[in-house]
Amino acid sequence: MTDTKLAHEFLSDMVRVRRMEEKCAELYSAAKIRGFLHLYVGEEAVAAGSLRALADDPTCRDAVVATYREHAHALLRGIPMTSIMAEMFGKQEGCSRGRGGSMHLFDASKRFYGGNAIVAGGLPLAVGIALADAMLRQKRVTACYFGDGAVAEGAFHESLNMAALWKLPVLFCCENNLYAMGTALERAQSQTDLAAKAASYRVPTLAVDGMDVEACHTAAQQGVDHVRDTGGPFFIEFRTYRFRAHSMFDPELYRDKDEVERWRERDPIRSFTERCLGDGTLTETDVSQIEDAAAAEIEAAVAFAEAGTWEDVEDLDRDVLTPEPAR
Amino acid sequence: MKTTYRTAVHDALRDALRADPRVLLMGEDVGRYGGTYAASKGLLDEFGPDRVRDTPLSELGFVGIGIGAALGGLRPIVEVMTVNFSLLALDQIVNTAAALRHMSGGQFSVPLVVRMATGAGRQLAAQHSHSLEPWYAHIPGIKVVAPATVEDAYGMLGPALADPDPVVIFEHVQLYNTSADIETLAPTDICSAAVRRGGTDVTVVTYGGSLPKALDAANELSLAGIDCEVVDLRVLRPLDDDTILESVRKTHRVVVVDEAWRTGSLAAEITARVAEAAFYDLDAPVARVCSAEVPMPYAKHLEEAALPQTAKIVAAVQGLFGDRS
Numbered sequence: 327m328t329d330t331k332l333a334h335e336f337l338s339d340m341v342r343v344r345r346m347e348e349k350c351a352e353l354y355s356a357a358k359i360r361g362f363l364h365l366y367v368g369e370e371a372v373a374a375g376s377l378r379a380l381a382d383d384p385t386c387r388d389a390v391v392a393t394y395r396e397h398a399h400a401l402l403r404g405i406p407m408t409s410i411m412a413e414m415f416g417k418q419e420g421c422s423r424g425r426g427g428s429m430h431l432f433d434a435s436k437r438f439y440g441g442n443a444i445v446a447g448g449l450p451l452a453v454g455i456a457l458a459d460a461m462l463r464q465k466r467v468t469a470c471y472f473g474d475g476a477v478a479e480g481a482f483h484e485s486l487n488m489a490a491l492w493k494l495p496v497l498f499c500c501e502n503n504l505y506a507m508g509t510a511l512e513r514a515q516s517q518t519d520l521a522a523k524a525a526s527y528r529v530p531t532l533a534v535d536g537m538d539v540e541a542c543h544t545a546a547q548q549g550v551d552h553v554r555d556t557g558g559p560f561f562i563e564f565r566t567y568r569f570r571a572h573s574m575f576d577p578e579l580y581r582d583k584d585e586v587e588r589w590r591e592r593d594p595i596r597s598f599t600e601r602c603l604g605d606g607t608l609t610e611t612d613v614s615q616i617e618d619a620a621a622a623e624i625e626a627a628v629a630f631a632e633a634g635t636w637e638d639v640e641d642l643d644r645d646v647l648t649p650e651p652a653r
Numbered sequence: 654m655k656t657t658y659r660t661a662v663h664d665a666l667r668d669a670l671r672a673d674p675r676v677l678l679m680g681e682d683v684g685r686y687g688g689t690y691a692a693s694k695g696l697l698d699e700f701g702p703d704r705v706r707d708t709p710l711s712e713l714g715f716v717g718i719g720i721g722a723a724l725g726g727l728r729p730i731v732e733v734m735t736v737n738f739s740l741l742a743l744d745q746i747v748n749t750a751a752a753l754r755h756m757s758g759g760q761f762s763v764p765l766v767v768r769m770a771t772g773a774g775r776q777l778a779a780q781h782s783h784s785l786e787p788w789y790a791h792i793p794g795i796k797v798v799a800p801a802t803v804e805d806a807y808g809m810l811g812p813a814l815a816d817p818d819p820v821v822i823f824e825h826v827q828l829y830n831t832s833a834d835i836e837t838l839a840p841t842d843i844c845s846a847a848v849r850r851g852g853t854d855v856t857v858v859t860y861g862g863s864l865p866k867a868l869d870a871a872n873e874l875s876l877a878g879i880d881c882e883v884v885d886l887r888v889l890r891p892l893d894d895d896t897i898l899e900s901v902r903k904t905h906r907v908v909v910v911d912e913a914w915r916t917g918s919l920a921a922e923i924t925a926r927v928a929e930a931a932f933y934d935l936d937a938p939v940a941r942v943c944s945a946e947v948p949m950p951y952a953k954h955l956e957e958a959a960l961p962q963t964a965k966i967v968a969a970v971q972g973l974f975g976d977r978s
Contacts, residue, residue: 420758433760447744453718454717457721458721481714484714488715646793
């Protein structure tokens, strides 16, 4: 890799996500974070590579729809780590005011439409956002993330079909980590080539090594360009792996340790670091600076969350409906 | 001039599409077919296939797309052909449309309108005759309305579209051919119940397709010397407690008529609210007329027996007046 700045950004993105989530696991054990906590450890290259391909400036801000395993997407889309951490603590300084938690991170200003804890629930939503963009003549992309489990849901097929039928600007990002919770892909799907499923709806597709951040970025850039140029959908299968349990309650009875170890050897952070150090794109100093910066950011985020406040119980029924404007 | 409920729905859709370029109508057969109940006939010609959008048979998908489109700045009216099919879309309505504002800490409102036909009475048997309004009325985060008159068939759509939150509109299949003499159709509201017939002796609370039956029963009862007040709920969520309770406090007797199954029905909810707030105003226990707890049978005589009917409402009211009937 020759682009030092980009290499720095990729590594920084992945490290920030990894270290933040490791901290989250620790805080979960300490009962600071509760509910469900789904970690992305092992899959960082996908979010780090792909999100960077989206436009994110005032003239053109692409939309992101994510799943319940969305800490990385929220953070890398620009939601401050402080407000993500406060959200996980359940504090009102959180990005969803403590009403959402780990699975429901939102930020309207970033066009980050959440955090959806119903598998495949975000796909129709993304197609709808894209429909609005198309009808309002906005040349924007909606990136929709979902796992291999979502492919078994009707919502996946209905959404792919309508996005293709109506030619809507959605980038479908399938994070195939080989397990729908504990059910292996081949135990759930008659056709395990997920890109082939999308192709059957006449959506152009790519399948890419989801452990390689550069490959993820290149694929996403190709997908984003296609969507923006044609106005129609594109599908990318990111082949990746979740190193940790599905959630904090998962004893991992469904896969053997050797398999996890084999994938860990392909750790996207380690392999990218080694590659960049090997070809001189980054130095040891760069790497330690990235680690130090992440550590400082996490420390500040945890302090912010700790210092956060609990919403008044009097406000319990707030935000169920939109308040009527003052007359 | 006589205007039908069907025409009122049609004109409301047409006027909404004319008034705001962000409005689109989408659903199964809303375009070329003209709507299963002919409520959108001709709209495709006037507004084109983008704004009067035929969808594949993908209720979950196109309701979710409606939610996304609403988030994206449009004002979609999603027609789900019937409440029966809406079960396929329930996930998107409950888990996304109703919850999004709350779980985003107030950042995203969903200005979506979902319309669907509801109710029985046409011998369509167990899968095409539901009244599941109470299920929807159970859910915080959405508003639920049931236009029972021609005025409301027209008048509720405008305020529903203007509302920043999801509104579900139930149109009873038996009402489409009803008609009324109306000079001009105009917006009504989606926040209050209405007294459709003033009376002093007993309050009959109902909604949707049961309103004409309740009014017929009231006319019949007036011949027997019982003066019924008929309250049309109009809005099933949030319920207009004040109008209901004000009437009950005046008449001291109440019969609730609800085409849904009795268990867990809106009739059950209203009974509970009356018991909580007006117990000492009652001169008789609350009575209910609901559907029999069977999947709807096909045979005409059995379907009629399963549904609330005028005669049953009359009998229920008379049952509250042992000395006079």
